[in-house]
Structures are given as C-alpha cells and as structure tokens.
Amino acid sequence: MNRRRFLQQTGVAGLLASAWPAVAQSTNAPAENRAATAGLAFTTPPSLQSPSPTGVTVAIGVNGPSTAWVEFGDTPALGRVATGARHGLKPFDALVHAIRVDGLRPGQRCYYRVHAAAIDFKNAYNIRRGETVATEVFSFQTLNPKADAARFAVWNDTHENAATLAQLMTLTGRQPADFHVWNGDITNDNYREADMVRHYVGAGGQPFTRDTPLLFVRGNHDDRGPVARALDRFQATPGGRSYYSFAHGPLAGVVLNTGEDKPDTHPVYAGLGDYVAFHREQAAWLAEEIKRPQLRRAKFRVAFMHIPMWWVGDRGDGGFANDPDDPRSEWHRLLIQGKFHAVISGHTHRHALFPPDAKKPYAQMVGGGPRPAAATLIRGEATARELTLTMTDLAGTELAVWRTKG
Numbered sequence: 001m002n003r004r005r006f007l008q009q010t011g012v013a014g015l016l017a018s019a020w021p022a023v024a025q026s027t028n029a030p031a032e033n034r035a036a037t038a039g040l041a042f043t044t045p046p047s048l049q050s051p052s053p054t055g056v057t058v059a060i061g062v063n064g065p066s067t068a069w070v071e072f073g074d075t076p077a078l079g080r081v082a083t084g085a086r087h088g089l090k091p092f093d094a095l096v097h098a099i100r101v102d103g104l105r106p107g108q109r110c111y112y113r114v115h116a117a118a119i120d121f122k123n124a125y126n127i128r129r130g131e132t133v134a135t136e137v138f139s140f141q142t143l144n145p146k147a148d149a150a151r152f153a154v155w156n157d158t159h160e161n162a163a164t165l166a167q168l169m170t171l172t173g174r175q176p177a178d179f180h181v182w183n184g185d186i187t188n189d190n191y192r193e194a195d196m197v198r199h200y201v202g203a204g205g206q207p208f209t210r211d212t213p214l215l216f217v218r219g220n221h222d223d224r225g226p227v228a229r230a231l232d233r234f235q236a237t238p239g240g241r242s243y244y245s246f247a248h249g250p251l252a253g254v255v256l257n258t259g260e261d262k263p264d265t266h267p268v269y270a271g272l273g274d275y276v277a278f279h280r281e282q283a284a285w286l287a288e289e290i291k292r293p294q295l296r297r298a299k300f301r302v303a304f305m306h307i308p309m310w311w312v313g314d315r316g317d318g319g320f321a322n323d324p325d326d327p328r329s330e331w332h333r334l335l336i337q338g339k340f341h342a343v344i345s346g347h348t349h350r351h352a353l354f355p356p357d358a359k360k361p362y363a364q365m366v367g368g369g370p371r372p373a374a375a376t377l378i379r380g381e382a383t384a385r386e387l388t389l390t391m392t393d394l395a396g397t398e399l400a401v402w403r404t405k406g
C-alpha cells in the first residue's frame with residue numbers, strides 16, 4: 001500500500017465506523033516487509049496514551065529508522081510543535097515513537113498531526129535526514145475534572161482476536177466516549193517487539209485510540225513472553241507506572257496492576273516474578289492516593305484492575321480480596337476506606353456483575369472473554385446525579401446494568 005492511500009484511509013473521513021475495517025487491512029502487513037519495498041511509512045494510526053487535563057502522549061508505529069514530532073494546536077491550523085525530546089535527545093527509533101504533547105487546557109479540543117523523517121545513522125559524525133511523512137490532522141479532547149459528565153468504554157481480554165476487535169470497534173463507535181479503557185490481556189504473550197507495535201500502538205488494526213485517549217491497564221498476559229519488559233515502549237502511562245489515578249468530570253479513579261495470576265513461586269515463572277512486593281508497593285501508593293482531593297472530592301470513584309477482587313465458581317477461589325496473605329487484600333480495605341463505588345475487571349473470560357453486599361460495599365463488574373460470543377463492551381457514564389455501568393455483548397444486547405446515586 002502506498003503512503004498516500006494509507007494516509008487517506010487514516011484521514012478524518014476514517015472517523016466513520018464504516019471506514020475502520022479498511023484501516024485494519026492497511027496495518028496488517030508486517031512493517032519490515034513494507035520497509036524493504038517502500039520508503040518511510042507509518043505502520044499504525046496515532047495512539048493517544050496517558051491522557052491528563054493538560055496533555056497526552058502520541059505514539060505511532062514506523063517501518064524504519066526515523067525521528068518524529070507532533071504538530072498541534074487549538075485549531076486545524078495547528079501552530080505548535082512537540083519535539084518528544086528527552087534529555088535533549090529527539091526521538092530516534094525504527095519501530096515506534098512516543099511524543100508527549102503538553103501545555104494544553106483541561107477539556108480543550110486539540111488538533112494534531114504526526115510527522116516522521118527517515119534517519120540514516122551511519123555513525124556519530126555521519127547522520128543523514130531522508131524523506132518525511134505526515135499523517136492527516138486528527139483531534140481529541142483532554143480530560144477535564146470540571147466537566148459535567150464522564151463517559152467511557154471498556155474493553156478487556158481481546159487476546160489478539162481480530163473478529164472481536166473489529167466488532168468491538170464498530171460497537172464502540174456507535175456512542176461517543178471521553179476516554180477508552182483497555183483492561184488487560186491485549187495479547188497472549190509478547191515474543192517480538194514488531195508485533196507489540198501492531199497489538200498495542202495499532203490496537204490490533206483498529207484505530208480506536210486515534211481520536212479518543214486510552215487508559216491502559218496491564219493484564220497478566222501482557223506481562224508474558226521474553227520481550228514483555230519492553231511494554232513501556234508501546235503504552236505510555238503516567239509517570240511510567242502501570243498503576244495511576246485519573247479524574248474526569250464527576251468521576252475519579254485508579255488503575256491498578258494485578259500482575260500474574262499464579263504465585264511468584266510457581267515453577268512456570270522460573271523465579272522471574274516479584275509481584276508480592278509490587279502489590280505491596282501499590283497498596284502503599286493507594287493508601288496515600290485516597291487522601292488526595294482529586295479522589296476524595298469526586299462524586300464517583302471507580303477502580304480498574306485486570307484480575308477481579310472477587311470471583312466465585314470454577315475460575316477462582318473467591319478472589320484475592322479474600323486471602324489475608326495476598327497484599328492485594330489490602331487494596332480491598334483501602335477501596336472501602338476511599339469510598340469507591342465500583343471495580344471494573346476482566347480476566348475470567350466470563351462476564352459477571354457482583355452488586356455491593358455486606359462484605360464489599362462497592363460493585364464489581366467483570367467483562368467477558370476473547371471470542372466474539374463471549375466478548376463484552378462495558379460503558380460507564382457518570383453525571384452529577386448518577387453513575388451507570390452497562391455491559392453488552394457484541395450485538396449490543398444488554399447483559400448487566402448497575403447504577404448508583406452515590
């Protein structure tokens with residue numbers, strides 16, 4: 001596919017749900033093949049990551065050694081530039097670029113375009129700039145803690161299932177959302193960084209993070225495989241941590257990293273996991289976070305975590321919140337202390353709703369599995385009066401609804 005056609009397909013016209021499958025086709029060819037026959041090209045649409053009220057990280061895949069930058073502004077005329085420089089060094093990479101755009105206002109619409117330039121890095125005294133490419137102009141809105149309402153859509157356990165991703169995208173596109181949440185298990189395991197570009201930055205061939213920022217939640221499968229430690233290169237999160245907080249409208253919340261689903265001592269990990277310490281670290285962080293005004297003053301509080309706190313039946317033993325030896329059981333106490341209204345999870349591959357009860361005063365909604373027949377879309381809407389969580393199957397049929405007035 002030539003560059004012009006790729007850019008046309010990822011253009012503003014591609015905002016229409018009907019255009020998305022065409023983009024999916026354009027990103028499926030392996031990047032390295034195209035690099036051998038064509039010039040510099042983007043291998044994914046832009047991906048909006050780690051959103052805040054004043055900024056977002058724009059990531060994009062490339063097919064060869066290059067640098068990149070983002071032109072942005074309040075109007076399609078753009079006018080400002082984010083260079084992506086760190087420690088004085090502008091980006092140089094052959095797979096992916098991640099450029100932080102900052103200095104925005106809460107809730108503003110920001111227009112942007114990504115540029116890349118081929119770089120032939122022969123040696124430290126012989127670096128040549130080559131051709132440049134640019135995307136069309138897209139736009140998104142920053143998070144805004146003072147917004148009247150918050151609307152979000154949650155995916156989980158897509159596990160590289162192309163049919164599920166395509167149908168989820170179509171369903172997601174039917175209603176606007178202020179942000180999306182990918183609640184873990186994007187892949188089965190990570191063996192090649194080039195594949196991670198397609199799965200994480202390219203969202204499996206669906207440009208759903210091009211116009212709406214993404215909150216990324218790590219699942220146990222995202223931590224698997226020899227190159228899983230490179231995941232930060234493909235999904236930016238606040239402060240580079242996989243646990244963090246956010247606020248938008250009447251909603252505030254936290255993202256927690258539940259880690260692997262077996263004990264650190266399990267032989268399959270060969271001693272490479274240290275999740276007990278990591279879960280304690282998150283408990284200590286959460287204890288401080290729930291004291292912050294951003295969470296305390298929000299009308300509604302939600303926690304996103306891949307593995308649910310509670311489970312019953314053949315896929316679990318009651319959940320880690322029940323196990324006093326598991327440091328994640330401390331998260332349960334802290335979520336109660338912080339007056340959280342809901343936990344949204346996945347992992348079980350079977351959807352469920354656990355309304356609040358005597359043991360846990362928060363609701364827990366668990367999304368479904370990777371096959372189209374088992375997959376779900378969870379939508380959340382928080383207004384000044386009410387928080388509503390709705391889970392549907394891929395046909396849009398309602399599976400569960402939970403609402404609270406706080």
Ligand SMILES: [Fe+2]
Nearest residue numbers: 157185221347
């Ligand atoms: Fe999963």
Ligand SMILES: [Fe+2]
Nearest residue numbers: 185219220347
């Ligand atoms: Fe999982």
